[in-house]
Amino acid sequence: MPLVDDDLEHRRQASPLAHVWPLLRRSLANATSGPSQLLFLSDAEGHLLWVEGEHATLRVAERAHLLPGALWSEDAAGTSGVGTTLATGRPFQVFGSEHFLSAATAFTCTGTPIHDPGDGRLLGVLDFTCAARDWQPLAVALLDTARRLAVSELGASRLREEARVRTRYVDRLAKRLGTRSAIVAPDGRVVHADPPGWLPSRLPGKPAEGPVLLPGGQAILVERLSAGGLFLVTAGSDLDGFAVDPVLRFRGLGRARAIVEVAGTTHELGRRHSEIVALLLAERGGMNAKALAAEVYGPQGRPITVRAELARLRAVLGHRLASEPYRLTEDCEADFLDLDRDLSTCPADVLLDRYPGPLLPGSTAPGVVALRARLAERLRRRVEGSGDADTVIRWEGSPHARGHGT
Incomplete structure (x- = not known):
């Protein structure tokens, strides 16, 4: 499926090739600055993440669907410089009519794969495309030179990142955990x-x-x-x-900021992280970024914004926060879910003792508002139907009973 808007930007930011794209552009500037010449960098699925070329050439290329976000895997587009290079894992050149799609037959495409220097996985394809009549016999050699520069930079960057993480994390984590x-x-x-x-x-x-x-x-x-x-x-x-205790524990009733206990450590979450964790606890099957953004920010919520929050939240939850879809993977306990579960079996006065206030009061996240209102309404019905006059008076006199905690 093609990528658009936030999804394209997120894929660019997440790509390990993002920081070598400027290097590739510079190293191939002379070879790709003329008319009818284009430079692409795709991800490992065949999405074109970056497209470089003269303005008029880009307009022509768009008509052949050669534009950022387009999917050019072999499954999606048949034989092509990007798709066939991904499929074979080797440099590949496609001349004009050899393309599967008729829209691309006006071009000759040369692709070369870029592999991670650490684990060897395929990261994407660098592709030089030109008008079929302007075929460049040295295109494969030029791309291979640029590829070698990119792989060298990826290796150097990896070493710099390893050194940075050593400096930033190791001493602090060893002291905090007191472990190997x-x-x-x-x-x-x-x-x-x-x-x-x-x-x-x-x-x-x-x-x-x-x-x-x-x-x-x-x-x-x-x-x-x-x-x-x-x-x-x-x-x-x-x-x-x-x-001993792999359970994640969440307390959000009556709290503007939730408390979570993870592996024996207690964390007070920020407002957004409190909302996200509450929503993921309530939806144990998980949610994709678009659905979660709508539940946190409303209909105009952007997936890229919620992804950034989830990346920061991972620093607290670690492996317990999984993706695709976003979900919590460990055993979890949450005060609002436990209370909701026990409404039918627990005495009404005990339920009130366990209800210090609404879920994340003050939160305007649509998903949290709905959870909060649902719990307060169910609790109200349980108390009023209990037949216990003292408990009903307690409920009616509590400040969070007004408006049912919404």
Whole structure:
């Protein structure tokens, strides 16, 4: 499916190729500045993330659907410089009529794949396209030179990021957790270990978030540290939260800012994060970014905004916050959900004792407003139907009974 607006911008920001695109543009500027010449950089699915070319050429290219966000995988567009390069994993050149789509037969396309220097995964395709009559015999060599520059920069950037994370996180995390810890790269290499040697130099396979049992029987907990893929590994046997209490606990009744307890640590969340966690707790099947944005910000909510909040929230929740769709993966307890569950079985006076106030009072997030109103209305009906006059008087006299807490 093509990408548009916020989805395109999010995909660009998330792409590891984002910071090498300027380098690629500069290195190929002379070869792509003339009429009928275009430069594309796609992601690993075949979406064109960036398109560079002279203005008139871009207008012509748009008619052939060669524009940012367009999908040019082999499944979507058949034989093409981008799609066939992705399918084969090797440089590929398509001449005019060899294209599957008739709209592209006026062009000759040359693609070369860019792989991650750490784990070898395919990141995307660099493609040089020109009018079929202006075929460039040296296009493959030019693109390969640019590709080598990009891969070299990706490797250098990875080393800089590893050094930055070591400086920023390791000492602080080791002191906070009081346990053995390590920083691990996406390919499983142990970048830093404290104390040295408590882990092998490389983990088996690619790191995956959550509890992991190593082949030798050692329990570890893996959590992502950065969007670039670096991971924090801690010794599972040393963490109370890992071995004893994996439950995430949420308290939001009567609180403008929710309290969450995660692996023995208590956090006070900001308003937006409180709303997001409450909504994900209520919808355990998860929500995509568009649906969650509407529940938090209303109909005009932008997925890219809620994704940014979720990225920051991950620093607190770690592997417990999964994506596609966004959801909470661990066992969870929430005061508002527990109260709602017990409405039919618990005495009315006990229910009131457990209700210090509405869910996240003051929140205007549409999804939270709905949850808050629903719980308050169900509690009102339960109290008024209990036949306990004293409890009814207590409810009617409470400040949060007015307007049912909405």
